[in-house]
Amino acid sequence: MSGITRLPRPMLENYEWQQRGLCRGSDVEQFFTDDPDQSRKARNDRTEAAKAVCAGCPVVQQCLDHALRVPEPYGIWGGSTASERARMLWDVAG
Numbered sequence: 001m002s003g004i005t006r007l008p009r010p011m012l013e014n015y016e017w018q019q020r021g022l023c024r025g026s027d028v029e030q031f032f033t034d035d036p037d038q039s040r041k042a043r044n045d046r047t048e049a050a051k052a053v054c055a056g057c058p059v060v061q062q063c064l065d066h067a068l069r070v071p072e073p074y075g076i077w078g079g080s081t082a083s084e085r086a087r088m089l090w091d092v093a094g
């Protein structure tokens with residue numbers, strides 16, 4: 001899953017929504033909470049803070065759709081964690 005062939009072609013219409021994300025310009029570390037060296041509390045706090053930003057984001061649905069389609073293996077996208085997206089995809093496939 002580390003290759004880039006899974007990503008949409010680099011055309012503006014595939015990524016334009018990202019220009020409107022509330023997370024744009026914020027600390028990227030807040031949205032990538034998968035660091036195994038951090039405590040559970042630190043990970044939960046960062047995850048909840050990132051999800052709170054996503055909750056007010058005007059492109060949350062586009063972001064989640066993208067993360068499920070690609071799929072994005074890490075980080076908070078569209079208000080969901082990687083494990084939550086894995087469950088969503090599992091439920092759809094099931």
Ligand code: SF4
Pocket residue numbers: 018020021022023024031053054055057058059060061063064076077078079
């Ligand atoms: S939904 Fe969250 S991760 Fe996606 S663009 Fe908006 S703020 Fe960023």
